[in-house]
Amino acid sequence: MPAKPRSAIATLAMLMAALALAVSGCQGGQSTQPPDHRAPSTGESAPRSHVLAVKIDNVASARPQTGLDKADIVYVEQVEAGLSRILAVYSSQLPPVIGPVRSARESDLELLRQFDRPTLSFSGAQTKLLPLIEAAPVEALLPEEAPDAYFRSPDRAAPHNLYLRPERALRDTSGVNAADYAGFGFGPPPPGGRPVTEYSVNYPAARFGFTWSAARQKWLVAMDGSPSRTPAGQQLGAATVVVQYVTVRSSRFRDRGGNTSPYTETVGSGTALVLRNGKAHEAEWERGTVESGTAFTTSDGRAIAFVPGQIWIVYAPR
Numbered sequence: 001m002p003a004k005p006r007s008a009i010a011t012l013a014m015l016m017a018a019l020a021l022a023v024s025g026c027q028g029g030q031s032t033q034p035p036d037h038r039a040p041s042t043g044e045s046a047p048r049s050h051v052l053a054v055k056i057d058n059v060a061s062a063r064p065q066t067g068l069d070k071a072d073i074v075y076v077e078q079v080e081a082g083l084s085r086i087l088a089v090y091s092s093q094l095p096p097v098i099g100p101v102r103s104a105r106e107s108d109l110e111l112l113r114q115f116d117r118p119t120l121s122f123s124g125a126q127t128k129l130l131p132l133i134e135a136a137p138v139e140a141l142l143p144e145e146a147p148d149a150y151f152r153s154p155d156r157a158a159p160h161n162l163y164l165r166p167e168r169a170l171r172d173t174s175g176v177n178a179a180d181y182a183g184f185g186f187g188p189p190p191p192g193g194r195p196v197t198e199y200s201v202n203y204p205a206a207r208f209g210f211t212w213s214a215a216r217q218k219w220l221v222a223m224d225g226s227p228s229r230t231p232a233g234q235q236l237g238a239a240t241v242v243v244q245y246v247t248v249r250s251s252r253f254r255d256r257g258g259n260t261s262p263y264t265e266t267v268g269s270g271t272a273l274v275l276r277n278g279k280a281h282e283a284e285w286e287r288g289t290v291e292s293g294t295a296f297t298t299s300d301g302r303a304i305a306f307v308p309g310q311i312w313i314v315y316a317p318r
Contacts, residue, residue: 051118051178052094052170053138056086057102058206062160064229067098069236069310072178076314078248079105080259082204084223087111089118091178094170099163100156101143104129106251107264109136113290115181121164126253126261141169179311183293187305190298193279201243201314208314210241212278219275221312239309241275242296244285248317264315272296276307 056065058076068074071088079085087108088098104122106129112118119139133140143150143162149169153161179186200209209222218237221228228236247270251263269286274296283304287294296304 050091050170050173051115051181052090052166052173053108053112053115053118053120054088054090054098054164055102055104055108055120055122056088056098057100057160058084058086058223059160060224061156062100062102063223064231065099066163066231067095069230069234070095071310073182074238074310074312075111076201076208076312077105077107077264078203078206078262078315078317080255080257080261082206084203084206084208089115089178090166091173091176091181093175094166094173096167097163097165100153100160101150101162101164102159104133105261105263106132106253107262107266109133109138110290111264111266112136112138114183114287114293115178119170121166123159123162126255129253179306181293183295184311185303185305186308189277189279190281190302190304193281195278196275196280197278199241199243199273199275199280201316203317210238210275210312212275213237214278217277217307218309219312237310238312239276239307240311242283242311242313243273243275243316244294244313245270245272245318246315248315266294266315270318274304274306 056068068086068088070093071090072092073089075087075089076084077087085102101121101123104120104125108120109132112120117137117139119141121141123143125133141149146169149165151163151165152158153163155161197212198209200207207224210219211222213220216237218239219241221236221238230236247265247268248262249265251261253261255261267287267290269284272283272285274281274283281304283296283298285294285296298304
């Protein structure tokens with residue numbers, strides 16, 4: 001039996017309902033469409049993000065790290081006993097091997113919300129933290145769930161010998177620099193700034209140093225007083241270094257040794273220092289929500305652009 005034709009009133013009602021749904025979506029209602037990421041460095045619409053974030057070990061026995069030089073953004077945070085750990089973010093390119101991979105922390109979940117459901121590679125986490133990771137908008141990539149993607153190197157002792165082969169577990173990234181998804185723009189420096197050749201950040205049991213190299217046009221990285229190198233021997237270098245002063249408080253979790261895990265607050269506002277082109281620029285930072293990126297501006301509110309290349313963001317206690 002043929003279907004009855006719709007009346008003009010029914011057709012109009014359907015059109016009005018569709019229009020109302022579209023308007024509600026524009027005003028903050030639920031939407032099934034992925035967000036349109038705007039790439040500040042190009043001004044063009046970027047593809048939907050697929051970012052890989054890897055938690056990387058950073059004690060002396062874990063160095064030199066593999067694949068760290070290929071990250072778009074390198075985040076440094078304080079962990080238990082005053083030590084440090086690295087969260088390396090990849091999107092424009094994937095190296096064949098990354099590591100050594102270590103455990104995640106609660107503050108990683110807040111930090112990663114700006115990357116539109118990234119994949120998080122980590123070796124494990126405190127038992128009570130695992131449900132939070134499962135509920136978070138991240139794609140957890142654990143060794144037991146992707147055994148072909150991880151391997152143990154015989155050259156190092158556990159737990160500093162777990163490595164990731166990202167191509168065995170991850171679809172291709174978008175090819176867009178992860179800085180675009182974080183809201184960072186690339187461009188000329190702001191006016192002013194003071195000439196600086198060296199700068200260091202100290203944690204209770206770790207130290208990071210950055211030395212300007214005019215020859216390489218990068219800030220050469222040192223950890224605990226020693227140059228940080230790739231396995232091939234080249235010293236790591238950052239095009240831009242951001243020292244972001246944040247609140248580091250105690251979390252509700254402890255490690256196996258009973259030490260309280262620090263929580264680095266990345267939502268809020270504060271001061272920062274942006275190192276680029278051999279100068280230091282005083283800055284202010286603001287991140288209004290967990291979904292938004294972090295804006296770095298001058299005192300008069302102008303956005304600070306970064307130098308194209310790898311960005312290091314070091315979270316320093318206020």
